Amino acid sequence: xxxxxxxxxxxxxxxxxxxxxxxxxxxxxxxxxxxxxxxxxxxxxxxxxxxxxxxxxxxxxxxxxxxxxxxxxxxxxxxxxxxxxxxxxxxxxxxxxxxxxxxxxxxxxxxxxxxxxxxxxxxxxxxxxxxxxxxxxxxxxxxxxxxxxxxxxxxxxxxxxxxxxxxxxxxxxxxxxxxxxxxxxxxxxxxxxxxxxxxxxxxxxxxxxxxxxxxxxxxxxxxxxxxxxxxxxxxxxxxxxxxxxxxxxxxxxxxxxxxxxxxxxxxxxxxxxxxxxxxxxxxxxxxxxxxxxxxxxxxxxxxxxxxxxxxxxxxxxxxxxxxxxxxxxxxxxxxxxxxxxxxxxxxx
Amino acid sequence: xxxxxxxxxxxxxxxxxxxxxxxxxxxxxxxxxxxxxxxxxxxxxxxxxxxxxxxxxxxxxxxxxxxxxxxxxxxxxxxxxxxxxxxxxxxxxxxxxxxxxxxxxxxxxxxxxxxxxxxxxxxxxxxxxxxxxxxxxxxxxxxxxxxxxxxxxxxxxxxxxxxxxxxxxxxxxxxxxxxxxxx
Numbered sequence: 001x002x003x004x005x006x007x008x009x010x011x012x013x014x015x016x017x018x019x020x021x022x023x024x025x026x027x028x029x030x031x032x033x034x035x036x037x038x039x040x041x042x043x044x045x046x047x048x049x050x051x052x053x054x055x056x057x058x059x060x061x062x063x064x065x066x067x068x069x070x071x072x073x074x075x076x077x078x079x080x081x082x083x084x085x086x087x088x089x090x091x092x093x094x095x096x097x098x099x100x101x102x103x104x105x106x107x108x109x110x111x112x113x114x115x116x117x118x119x120x121x122x123x124x125x126x127x128x129x130x131x132x133x134x135x136x137x138x139x140x141x142x143x144x145x146x147x148x149x150x151x152x153x154x155x156x157x158x159x160x161x162x163x164x165x166x167x168x169x170x171x172x173x174x175x176x177x178x179x180x181x182x183x184x185x186x187x188x189x190x191x192x193x194x195x196x197x198x199x200x201x202x203x204x205x206x207x208x209x210x211x212x213x214x215x216x217x218x219x220x221x222x223x224x225x226x227x228x229x230x231x232x233x234x235x236x237x238x239x240x241x242x243x244x245x246x247x248x249x250x251x252x253x254x255x256x257x258x259x260x261x262x263x264x265x266x267x268x269x270x271x272x273x274x275x276x277x278x279x280x281x282x283x284x285x286x287x288x289x290x291x292x293x294x295x296x297x298x299x300x301x302x303x304x305x306x307x308x309x310x311x312x313x314x315x316x317x318x319x320x321x322x323x324x325x326x327x328x329x330x331x332x333x334x335x336x337x338x339x340x341x342x343x344x345x346x347x348x
Numbered sequence: 349x350x351x352x353x354x355x356x357x358x359x360x361x362x363x364x365x366x367x368x369x370x371x372x373x374x375x376x377x378x379x380x381x382x383x384x385x386x387x388x389x390x391x392x393x394x395x396x397x398x399x400x401x402x403x404x405x406x407x408x409x410x411x412x413x414x415x416x417x418x419x420x421x422x423x424x425x426x427x428x429x430x431x432x433x434x435x436x437x438x439x440x441x442x443x444x445x446x447x448x449x450x451x452x453x454x455x456x457x458x459x460x461x462x463x464x465x466x467x468x469x470x471x472x473x474x475x476x477x478x479x480x481x482x483x484x485x486x487x488x489x490x491x492x493x494x495x496x497x498x499x500x501x502x503x504x505x506x507x508x509x510x511x512x513x514x515x516x517x518x519x520x521x522x523x524x525x526x527x528x529x530x531x
Contacts, residue, residue, distance in 0.1 A: 017486035023463035027378035
């Protein structure tokens with residue numbers, strides 16, 4: 001052994017451990033031969049693919065070159081029967097092209113805030129477009145769908161121009177959406193198209209909300225949420241069990257968390273059939289830190305009433321370190337709720 | 349072979365280099381996978397995966413550790429993944445926990461059939477955390493620094509785990525000795 005340990009007197013049995021554990025080698029010659037074959041096969045495939053990729057890219061470059069040439073000839077050739085193409089015909093690159101603002105409800109604290117989103121375009125202009133809003137926690141990078149992709153129409157959005165013109169100067173119409181703290185975005189002005197979302201803010205810190213229209217980024221707004229002490233989850237009764245979480249939304253039948261150990265738990269969900277169908281992800285965030293662990297990845301759930309909930313999901317979860325954590329649960333990347341849990345130190 | 353500069357080479361030489369690594373450290377990798385997972389089949393599969401990973405990643409290897417330490421690190425990651433998924437498979441298949449004693453004796457039986465040396469039977473009874481640190485130190489002869497790298501722990505933790513592993517071993521060996529004397 002060339003790299004021997006740092007100075008330390010070794011007990012007698014230690015030397016025995018230097019020898020191989022088995023009387024004879026256990027990794028069979030057959031498996032070794034097999035591996036050799038696999039190695040060479042894989043290598044040939046990789047090299048072959050690289051070669052093919054290279055050929056394909058050279059081919060693609062040639063094609064582009066030829067096409068450009070043809071196009072250039074077509075543009076520069078004088079033509080009698082069609083208007084000459086000019087640069088002004090080219091569409092501008094996709095980018096932010098609407099102005100929007102968000103008015104979160106309540107105090108800027110952790111919890112379910114509710115928010116109204118106002119895009120300064122008429123519903124007529126926006127009808128049929130897909131709107132999507134994402135929320136990102138800057139410290140941990142945790143991201144979820146604040147508003148999953150939704151088609152804008154009369155059932156999903158409110159046309160503020162028509163509301164305001166129909167009640168003339170009565171400004172109280174929109175008072176139920178009046179923000180308790182300042183509106184982020186453009187200066188107040190009447191009109192626009194309004195959407196609402198639940199706006200669950202599960203963690204203190206800086207949140208950035210990004211709006212997309214038909215997949216095109218329309219800019220972000222930042223929201224500061226005041227830090228709050230980690231507090232244990234409220235409990236509630238459902239069926240025969242006491243659950244932790246948010247009543248009528250998300251419940252955890254807590255099997256007890258011990259650091260580094262996989263334990264069995266059961267999640268309970270409430271919601272429409274659509275809301276409780278999809279993939280569940282669970283993230284754990286350590287209180288007072290930016291540590292984010294993805295502890296359950298995309299397991300499918302289906303509606304199925306049990307213990308008073310609309311859907312349940314038994315699973316195994318592991319949190320690596322003891323202390324105070326908050327579990328964030330998403331279904332199809334939509335945040336369902338947050339459940340603070342206490343993790344006991346590992347058993348020795 | 350221990351000098352990794354010899355591994356910086358043209359693409360066509362990579363399989364040969366991996367084969368060389370395989371010859372030099374294949375048994376070590378297999379043993380480590382086995383000592384962690386306690387299963388022959390998983391050790392076979394993990395060993396294969398380790399060298400296929402080596403084939404893909406050899407060009408990224410920077411020679412900051414020895415090739416052996418590098419391979420053992422890959423082995424450990426694969427073994428942990430295997431253990432995690434097999435744990436879930438087991439738990440899902442049998443909702444009730446298997447009887448521990450029964451499991452242990454079957455395990456000992458298999459180990460004995462494989463011709464495992466006596467001292468290693470005791471090592472295999474250590475909890476995984478203590479076992480791996482003892483194996484890396486006593487069997488693979490890694491330094492504290494290298495062990496800390498492989499296990500992604502601080503040197504202090506490595507030392508304290510090693511100390512605990514040794515004490516447990518001493519205790520087990522003493523108990524065994526007592527039993528043998530009586531017998």
